[in-house]
Amino acid sequence: MKINSKKILFNVFLVLIPIIVAIVSLSIGRMMISFDEIYKSIFNFKNADKTFRLIIINYRLPRIILAILCGMGLSVAGLSFQALFSNPLATPDTIGVASGASFGAVVAILFSANNIVVQILSVLMGLIAVSLTWVNAKSKNLNLSYLVLSGIMVGSVFNALVSLVKFVADPDSKLPTITYWLMGGLGNSGYKSLIIGAPIIIISIVITYLLRWRLNLLSLSEDELVSQGVNVKSLRIIVIILSTVMTASVISMCGQVGWVGLIVPHLCKMKFGNNHVTLVPIVISVGAVFMLIVDTIARSITATEIPISILTALIGAPFFIYLLRIMRKKN
Amino acid sequence: MSLLEIKNLNFSYNEQRQIINDLSFNLDSGDVLAILGPNGSGKTTLLKLIMGMLQYRGEILLDGQDIKKISARDFWKKVSFVPQQRNVVNSLNVYDSIMIGRSCYIGAFSIPRDEDFFACDRVIDELGIKRLKNRYCDTLSGGELQLVLIARALVSNPKILILDEPESGLDFRNQLLILNVIEDLKQKKITSIFNTHYPKHALQKANKTIMLGDKNPIYGNTLDVITEKNIENIFGIKALINEIRVGNEIIKNVVPLYVV
Numbered sequence: 001m002k003i004n005s006k007k008i009l010f011n012v013f014l015v016l017i018p019i020i021v022a023i024v025s026l027s028i029g030r031m032m033i034s035f036d037e038i039y040k041s042i043f044n045f046k047n048a049d050k051t052f053r054l055i056i057i058n059y060r061l062p063r064i065i066l067a068i069l070c071g072m073g074l075s076v077a078g079l080s081f082q083a084l085f086s087n088p089l090a091t092p093d094t095i096g097v098a099s100g101a102s103f104g105a106v107v108a109i110l111f112s113a114n115n116i117v118v119q120i121l122s123v124l125m126g127l128i129a130v131s132l133t134w135v136n137a138k139s140k141n142l143n144l145s146y147l148v149l150s151g152i153m154v155g156s157v158f159n160a161l162v163s164l165v166k167f168v169a170d171p172d173s174k175l176p177t178i179t180y181w182l183m184g185g186l187g188n189s190g191y192k193s194l195i196i197g198a199p200i201i202i203i204s205i206v207i208t209y210l211l212r213w214r215l216n217l218l219s220l221s222e223d224e225l226v227s228q229g230v231n232v233k234s235l236r237i238i239v240i241i242l243s244t245v246m247t248a249s250v251i252s253m254c255g256q257v258g259w260v261g262l263i264v265p266h267l268c269k270m271k272f273g274n275n276h277v278t279l280v281p282i283v284i285s286v287g288a289v290f291m292l293i294v295d296t297i298a299r300s301i302t303a304t305e306i307p308i309s310i311l312t313a314l315i316g317a318p319f320f321i322y323l324l325r326i327m328r329k330k331n
Numbered sequence: 332m333s334l335l336e337i338k339n340l341n342f343s344y345n346e347q348r349q350i351i352n353d354l355s356f357n358l359d360s361g362d363v364l365a366i367l368g369p370n371g372s373g374k375t376t377l378l379k380l381i382m383g384m385l386q387y388r389g390e391i392l393l394d395g396q397d398i399k400k401i402s403a404r405d406f407w408k409k410v411s412f413v414p415q416q417r418n419v420v421n422s423l424n425v426y427d428s429i430m431i432g433r434s435c436y437i438g439a440f441s442i443p444r445d446e447d448f449f450a451c452d453r454v455i456d457e458l459g460i461k462r463l464k465n466r467y468c469d470t471l472s473g474g475e476l477q478l479v480l481i482a483r484a485l486v487s488n489p490k491i492l493i494l495d496e497p498e499s500g501l502d503f504r505n506q507l508l509i510l511n512v513i514e515d516l517k518q519k520k521i522t523s524i525f526n527t528h529y530p531k532h533a534l535q536k537a538n539k540t541i542m543l544g545d546k547n548p549i550y551g552n553t554l555d556v557i558t559e560k561n562i563e564n565i566f567g568i569k570a571l572i573n574e575i576r577v578g579n580e581i582i583k584n585v586v587p588l589y590v591v
Contacts, residue, residue, distance in 0.1 A: 210440040230403075277442050
């Protein structure tokens with residue numbers, strides 16, 4: 001491989017940036033905490049202030065880990081789906097993952113289940129939704145157009161079921177919880193809730209990272225793909241499974257966080273081109289940073305926390321349009 | 332032993348109409364085979380059959396081995412495919428696109444290595460497309476894209492190159508450019524198989540030709556296959572084959588006269 005110092009430096013930069021942003025984010029909040037205190041709380045806790053240590057270790061740190069995981073997971077899943085369908089507008093909900101996962105979660109909330117059950121049911125329903133999409137679209141050669149059509153249908157059925165749950169939910173207690181949950185947020189984070197989701201997301205991201213060269217091939221037509229000696233069907237199935245479990249795990253932990261899977265990959269493509277070998281690590285890094293920034297704003301800008309999908313859209317969409325305009329001018 | 336042996340090949344999409352009827356032929360290294368025939372006569376189908384993409388009756392042997400028994404990876408190291416450029420959608424830049432042709436050498440969990448970069452640089456040099464290296468494929472003209480697609484196919488060092496209508500949709504100059512590239516492959520002992528709508532391209536560049544029509548396919552040396560009589564039988568037109576002397580070279584040409 002062509003290795004030069006510029007490339008190495010860039011990769012180090014990709015790893016360092018999320019870490020730096022995470023440290024800054026640890027200090028920001030309704031209570032500002034100095035870097036010195038952060039250091040003491042994590043590495044030298046005998047001398048640390050108890051309140052600061054409590055805030056950092058029990059509240060901010062798990063939340064920041066969750067933000068990093070969500071950002072990476074949603075961005076990588078978005079990138080994979082866009083490659084898979086050769087469509088820049090493809091998102092995890094194209095084949096019904098998000099709708100299914102949401103349905104699982106709201107049902108669990110309706111029956112007052114605890115967080116772990118919400119997560120498990122959510123991941124499970126996300127997978128069931130995709131399996132249904134798959135079964136409906138099943139043909140000898142796995143036609144992607146059928147898959148999308150079937151995904152839209154399955155997605156709308158699950159969206160209707162979510163509405164049904166909201167309709168029957170107690171408007172005083174359950175309905176607000178469900179509505180807030182659907183708007184997304186990282187407020188429920190804790191080390192316990194990370195146990196199920198984190199390993200799934202990390203493993204899926206690692207495998208996608210290793211497969212990054214293969215993602216380039218997905219944009220080829222069927223005959224071209226076959227003529228590269230690639231097993232088309234298994235490659236597509238692997239990418240679908242990885243992206244599905246990533247998305248479902250994220251949704252199970254922090255609700256429907258829209259836009260990230262669309263904005264982050266496109267931001268990176270505008271700047272760095274479409275070669276997934278370089279794109280995947282960049283998207284992982286930028287996804288983490290994007291979510292960290294948005295979540296830090298969500299929890300610190302006002303006294304009550306702002307649901308995160310509102311912010312991802314409010315910050316992400318205008319920024320995206322701004323970038324589109326710059327790119328158009330350049331061309 | 333021939334490089335490619337086709338024995339009693341039969342294929343039909345449905346029972347009513349047989350597309351390929353009992354076709355047999357052999358190709359050696361450096362042969363150029365043209366496939367001619369009216370629209371819908373099965374030119375692209377024949378290419379797909381040779382590449383093992385469709386179920387067939389009969390035998391196709393590559394280096395003496397039945398292609399059904401060769402692993403996909405090993406098969407595509409020996410055979411490369413250049414699709415019709417109008418069907419190609421590609422958002423990568425030229426260099427990365429050409430690198431895709433190395434896929435059968437790159438493991439599923441791997442990325443291009445030194446030898447892959449060398450192969451890419453070599454093909455880019457050979458085809459003289461260095462100036463296109465950093466352009467995006469969706470900004471290329473038809474002729475440029477066709478060259479890139481050929482480069483992508485050649486980067487895996489194939490023994491056989493299969494091209495689906497390589498010169499269709501191109502202007503005069505680019506047609507000649509692409510045909511010359513195919514001709515140059517002879518010297519490198521690469522066998523090429525291409526289908527075309529132009530009998531004169533087959534006459535000028537191919538040493539062997541297959542004509543597909545309603546009846547049994549006609550196969551043989553190009554000069555024996557592309558005759559005024561065969562053109563009338565297969566295409567239903569009266570055509571004139573003439574010779575033009577340019578310097579010491581005699582160039583054959585086919586002039587269509589009228590529909591029979």
